[in-house]
Amino acid sequence: MQWYELSFLVSEEASEALAEQLIRFGSWGLATEDPFELKRMIEDENTTVFVDADFLEGLPDYVRVKAFFPLREEGIQLVPMLTEEENPFAVIEQRLYQATDVDFCSLDELHVEAGKMLEHLGQFLPLGPGEFAIRPIQEEDWANSWKMYYQPIEISERLLICPSWIEAEAKEDQLVLYMDPGSAFGTGSHETTSLCLRLLDNYVDSVDKILDLGCGSGILAIAAAKCTGRRVDAVDIDPGAVHVTKDNAHKNTCSELIRAAVGGLDKRFEHTYDLIIANLLAEVLVSLEEQLRVAVCSGGLLVCSGIVSHKLPLIEAAFTVENWDVIETKIENDWVARVYRKK
Ligand code: SAH
Numbered sequence: 001m002q003w004y005e006l007s008f009l010v011s012e013e014a015s016e017a018l019a020e021q022l023i024r025f026g027s028w029g030l031a032t033e034d035p036f037e038l039k040r041m042i043e044d045e046n047t048t049v050f051v052d053a054d055f056l057e058g059l060p061d062y063v064r065v066k067a068f069f070p071l072r073e074e075g076i077q078l079v080p081m082l083t084e085e086e087n088p089f090a091v092i093e094q095r096l097y098q099a100t101d102v103d104f105c106s107l108d109e110l111h112v113e114a115g116k117m118l119e120h121l122g123q124f125l126p127l128g129p130g131e132f133a134i135r136p137i138q139e140e141d142w143a144n145s146w147k148m149y150y151q152p153i154e155i156s157e158r159l160l161i162c163p164s165w166i167e168a169e170a171k172e173d174q175l176v177l178y179m180d181p182g183s184a185f186g187t188g189s190h191e192t193t194s195l196c197l198r199l200l201d202n203y204v205d206s207v208d209k210i211l212d213l214g215c216g217s218g219i220l221a222i223a224a225a226k227c228t229g230r231r232v233d234a235v236d237i238d239p240g241a242v243h244v245t246k247d248n249a250h251k252n253t254c255s256e257l258i259r260a261a262v263g264g265l266d267k268r269f270e271h272t273y274d275l276i277i278a279n280l281l282a283e284v285l286v287s288l289e290e291q292l293r294v295a296v297c298s299g300g301l302l303v304c305s306g307i308v309s310h311k312l313p314l315i316e317a318a319f320t321v322e323n324w325d326v327i328e329t330k331i332e333n334d335w336v337a338r339v340y341r342k343k
Pocket of ligand 1: 220237
């Protein structure tokens with residue numbers, strides 16, 4: 001379907017009132033890109049959002065508010081205007097079940113209305129740039145369009161990751177991991193995952209019991225199972241991820257090797273493991289150090305990943321030399337992965 005996007009650049013102060021006006025005018029959907037909100041989120045001391053150092057400076061100092069309208073035969077379609085007296089539930093019903101007494105407007109009328117909205121707001125709020133533009137957009141197949149960007153990735157001589165909908169061109173003896181990440185993290189294209197896979201490739205052959213802690217798409221567990229032909233355990237606190245892991249294990253014909261459960265370390269299948277791979281965030285790894293010390297057997301290995309380089313000191317303060325030896329550290333871009341051996 002063809003849509004029109006009406007997009008405004010305004011001050012933070014004006015953005016909320018503008019959004020309100022757009023809904024009243026009859027927009028079918030709104031998207032607000034608010035760099036101020038983003039800044040507050042990133043600067044929060046408990047943030048789990050990580051960005052490059054110069055990202056904040058590059059952010060604009062205005063808000064973009066976008067409103068969307070479908071184009072029908074009769075013109076640009078509006079959701080009927082709300083009035084104070086209207087029963088709000090009737091309006092919701094109208095929206096849900098495709099309102100019948102809908103209004104339409106022309107492109108010119110939309111221009112005029114957008115101008116009026118800014119004029120009205122400008123009377124009592126600073127507008128910032130106070131600009132708007134209208135452009136036609138095509139509805140995309142969002143559920144599938146990301147697949148275009150996911151291509152085979154060679155991790156090592158031994159491991160090739162291949163989207164499940166592509167025929168792999170693997171070298172002789174190369175193991176192919178067919179991945180369909182669905183909604184779970186772990187396509188292999190993120191540094192934190194590829195670092196884990198390379199480390200896994202180095203250490204996995206010499207170990208017996210393996211746990212993938214925070215399995216996401218299951219990519220690490222599947223790699224471990226394919227490399228060793230042995231059973232691998234996987235847990236994730238997100239039930240969706242466990243579902244995707246099982247699905248991917250099936251696609252890779254290693255379902256019988258992978259035991260997956262919903263939960264954290266408390267839901268692990270064995271008391272101790274020879275190797276735990278944990279691609280989590282630095283803060284999460286730190287909070288789990290004591291439990292990991294119990295779950296990794298003496299002389300066993302822990303692969304930690306998901307560590308932004310400036311957070312490495314946090315890890316070092318928690319994984320102390322009394323309990324853990326550093327075996328190897330790998331860095332890619334701003335991400336660090338480290339192998340520890342428990343004493
Ligand atoms: N192992 C995959 C996914 C890593 S993303 C890969 O390397 O690509 C991290 C995953 O850990 C997420 O799916 C998240 O749900 C899960 N997770 C976060 N905290 C956890 C915890 N305390 N215990 C278990 N899983 C956790």
